[in-house]
Amino acid sequence: MSSRRSSRSRQSGSSRISDDQISDLVTKLQHLIPELRRRRSDKVSASKVLQETCNYIRNLHREVDDLSDRLSELLASTDDDSAEAAIIRSLLNY
Amino acid sequence: MVDSLFPSIETTVDDASPESRRKRRRISETAKETAESSEINQESLKRWRTNRVQQIYASKLVEALRRVRQRSNDGGKITSAAREIRDTADRVLAASARGTTRWSRAVLATRVRASLKKHKKAKLTGARKPRKDTAAERKRSKLPAVERKLKILGRLVPGCRKVTVPNLLDEATDYIAALEMQVRAMESLAELLAAAAPRSMLTRP
Numbered sequence: 087m088s089s090r091r092s093s094r095s096r097q098s099g100s101s102r103i104s105d106d107q108i109s110d111l112v113t114k115l116q117h118l119i120p121e122l123r124r125r126r127s128d129k130v131s132a133s134k135v136l137q138e139t140c141n142y143i144r145n146l147h148r149e150v151d152d153l154s155d156r157l158s159e160l161l162a163s164t165d166d167d168s169a170e171a172a173i174i175r176s177l178l179n180y
Numbered sequence: 181m182v183d184s185l186f187p188s189i190e191t192t193v194d195d196a197s198p199e200s201r202r203k204r205r206r207i208s209e210t211a212k213e214t215a216e217s218s219e220i221n222q223e224s225l226k227r228w229r230t231n232r233v234q235q236i237y238a239s240k241l242v243e244a245l246r247r248v249r250q251r252s253n254d255g256g257k258i259t260s261a262a263r264e265i266r267d268t269a270d271r272v273l274a275a276s277a278r279g280t281t282r283w284s285r286a287v288l289a290t291r292v293r294a295s296l297k298k299h300k301k302a303k304l305t306g307a308r309k310p311r312k313d314t315a316a317e318r319k320r321s322k323l324p325a326v327e328r329k330l331k332i333l334g335r336l337v338p339g340c341r342k343v344t345v346p347n348l349l350d351e352a353t354d355y356i357a358a359l360e361m362q363v364r365a366m367e368s369l370a371e372l373l374a375a376a377a378p379r380s381m382l383t384r385p
Contacts, residue, residue, distance in 0.1 A: 107345040108326060114349055118356055136329035139352065143336045146359040151266055153366040158261035160373035161245065 108132050115139050228357035237276055238365040244268045267291070273362050282347075283355045286339020 112132045116122045119138050122130055227233065248268050270287055277284035323331075333348065334340045337355045340348055 108330075111345055111349045114353065118353060133325045133329055136326060136333055139356075140329065140332050140336055143333075143352075143356060143359065146356070146363060149363045150269060150359070150366065151262070153363065153370060154262045154265040154269065156370045157245075157265050157366060157373070160370060161249070161265075162261065 112136075228354070228361040233276070234361055234365045234368070237272065237361060238369050240272050240276070241269055241365065241369065244272050269362060269366060273358055277354070277358065281351060281354050282340060282343065283338045283351050284358075290338070 109132070112130070112135045115135050116130060119135070119142050121138050121142065122135060245265060245268055248264055271291060274284040274287035279285055330345065330348070331341075333352060334343060337348070337352050340351050343351065
């Protein structure tokens with residue numbers, strides 16, 4: 087699978103990325119990023135889409151970090167009570 | 181499955197000279213790849229957006245966190261709990277991808293490398309930095325904004341620094357969907373735990 091992809095990159099060139107590829111990337115990413123889905127305009131520049139994508143991924147990372155913080159506090163309190171842990175596990179397994 | 185998406189291209193292969201046949205084969209190959217990549221996008225959306233997947237991830241995460249807690253209690257290592265949870269969450273997320281995506285393989289690979297590096301001193305990370313001051317790097321900084329941002333995106337998705345544009349798109353799509361699922365699962369877990377432990381929450385200052 088990866089060998090197929092590397093032969094494709096030799097065709098498209100190492101320094102120049104084709105405009106087609108970029109516009110393809112941009113339209114597809116536009117559908118993924120909630121910020122850009124709301125705008126719904128075709129005039130969003132490639133640079134803007136890429137910027138929003140990077141921001142979105144960074145936001146998601148930050149959310150995961152915050153949630154890890156919250157979970158660490160919550161788990162510390164429930165760790166002692168195995169009954170609560172059993173409840174959680176059964177709830178998750180439905 | 182791919183043929184149904186691009187019927188017109190497949191039928192024109194029958195006529196014309198070998199040269200145009202070769203050209204059409206190349207076109208149909210790129211068409212196939214675009215079709216495959218859009219399939220991958222559809223698949224990754226399906227893969228990460230179902231409730232079932234989220235539940236499975238959440239329960240695996242809880243199990244993994246328990247095991248990690250046991251180990252750190254026995255071993256006596258002092259790592260920040262939040263960091264542990266973040267790393268465990270990422271590891272379980274990457275494992276759920278079952279080695280099908282580059283970013284998931286990279287996440288799991290760096291964990292192995294990180295645990296090995298603890299025994300050897302990290303000489304490699306020191307050697308990598310001086311490369312940034314070459315003339316080529318200075319020329320590269322004059323790249324158009326789009327290409328620069330493409331690089332940043334490549335750095336954000338694990339294991340995708342030197343990957344082609346269509347490949348990067350696939351990986352980023354899957355990665356974003358996976359991260360969204362991770363956030364949803366951890367949020368629901370936090371809500372469950374908060375609901376299940378009202379007593380301890382009240383005693384908190």
